[in-house]
Amino acid sequence: MKNNEPIISTQHLDIGFPAKGRKRAPTVVVSNINVALQGGQVVCLLGPNGSGKSTLIRTLAGLHNPLDGKVLLNGKNVTHFSVKEIAQKISTVLTDRITIGNISVYELVAFGRSPYTGWFGSLNKKDEEIVEWAIASAGIEQFVDRDVLHLSDGERQKVMIARALAQDTSAVLLDEPTAHLDLPNRVEIIRLLRKLAHVTNKGILLSTHELDLALKAADTLWLISRDGEVITGTPEDLVLDGTFEAVFEKDSFDFDRSTGSFTLHNPKKEPIHLIGDAVPTFWTRRALEREGYKVVEDNGTTLQVKTYSKQDTFEWKVISEENEDYCSSIKDLLGILRKSQRSNQ
């Protein structure tokens, strides 16, 4: 028994594009989707490019018609609600670019009150309070009267999130909210969304193709697999049971379960046993993997690297069959390894 009613759920939902012309069949992108978005949760929607992440978000937001099956909003079929009623329950941040200028951040955020205001769109006292709350929650007070055109990508994304907050909905759906952002901005946006989910009890669904970020940020993952089905679960469970790996594995791309990250490089060179203090070992491992070495746990290898650290100075010791070398930078370490490899050949 669940005591937490989902805000949005689906039953045997098929998404895709309707048939064009008389002969062609509809293009089903993902079929038989059964998912539920609960309040207070951050859900990350993951899938390879072109797997239907945006289509699913648009379908859930009522911007796209499902091919088959149902989208339920508070347990009722979404088709029973008017556009305005849906807008009072679901807000969205899309990938559509905002190309207009001559509009202030405040005015843009205030557009979020559209589902509640009258025909002329005038804000009353309560509307203004909510707009101000949304601006404060998204942390964009510093540029409320700036022209939307003069915002950086990260700032614009926060403004669009504030606009969604002003819509005062129980679910917020975001399509690729961290795309085109640098790392600090990505982290900031994710933190903001997590905070909102937990403070306001909103159900937040975001699609992304940044896997490590999703693994860290999500309470639940929705994975769209290559054969077009949606698998849901807690991120760690999906990693442990190999589902995560199966969805994203590509020939030259390996998911490392022990670090939760993808390795870019196929190890072609001999295995190295790496030991030492945590911080230098972590970075040395990355350098070695980039070079094509396979870093292993057991010490039955011919090559061994040891790291030592004294405050901010580090030292490395390379042990091979013939000799031992010491060096004081990763650059030198890689130099030593390259030299010994050349002499071996």
Next chain:
Amino acid sequence: MAKETVDITPQHKTGIRPLYFGLLIVGLIVLLLVNLALGSVDIPLGDIVQILIGGEAASEAWNKIIINIRIPRAITAVLAGSALSVGGLLMQTLFRNPLAGPSVLGITAGASLGVAIVMLAGGTITSIFAIQQLSAFGSWLIVIAASFGAAAVLLLILLISIKVRDNVTLLIIGLMIGNLTIALVSIWQYFSRPEQIQDYLIWTFGSLGGVPLDQLWILAVVALVGGGIAMVLSKPLNGLLLGENYARSMGLSVSGSRIWIIVSTSLLAGGITAFCGPIGFVGIAVPHLTRSLMGTNDHRVLIPATLLMGAILLLACDIIAQVPGSTTTLPISAVTSMVGSPVVIWVIIQRKNLQASF
């Protein structure tokens, strides 16, 4: 912790600039008076004011000139300027394209075709002026035909816009449809008698002086209804600024709004074109000028400001067209293009790119 708190003062909340609205209203009144004062006959300003407040001027002829010629002409200029400008604004927002406007998208050409069809269906060798002289019924007929012509072209463009998402492509298609419509009209011209062609050519130059006093109210009704619909559409228009998906996600009925935007633009552009002929460039230039002045894209402010700015611009163009100090009159559509094109160029250069000024 010294955390900086930023107060959101009421000034951020509304884009209404009372000072600028005041300036626009004063400008409108001044230009109206100048417009009335200028003409081939010199009438002192004192007498004009005398007539306006219901008195008698020193000369009976002056009375007639002001009441029968100059006042209808000035009111036509105000209505046409406002209507075409708001029509342009609606098009720019609907297509999210800064170069959209009634004349560019072939809407004016559609209205011309409507007018031409009425003249053809009449069967008789009548000119638009003859129909206008006929009766109020004739005027309504032309207004309806012109509005239908405008709406037909707009609908066609809108249908294509469902398939073609790219705005520049759509604009080029609009231009082509405009050319096609004009081609149809020229075929009609080719098979017409010289005197008809002459009438049509005069009509295409545009004229603010062709609306007699007793039919002015038709133009006024059409412009007010079209403008009124535009005002009511302020909220969905604001939503459309962010694109159709966002507008929908904020609870606005996009398809319904689209239809009403088309109805409004067709009435505004069609009605004015029926009475005054195709007047170009006002529809594109004025919304840009108004955005620059008001510094907002909020249609609740932008629409009334565009109304005022459009009236001012067309009154000014009309003053230029009358060539003060001479008895010559230049065609109004030539003057608006001469004034409008530099304005658009100026906006592009000032803002570096037109999309940004949008």
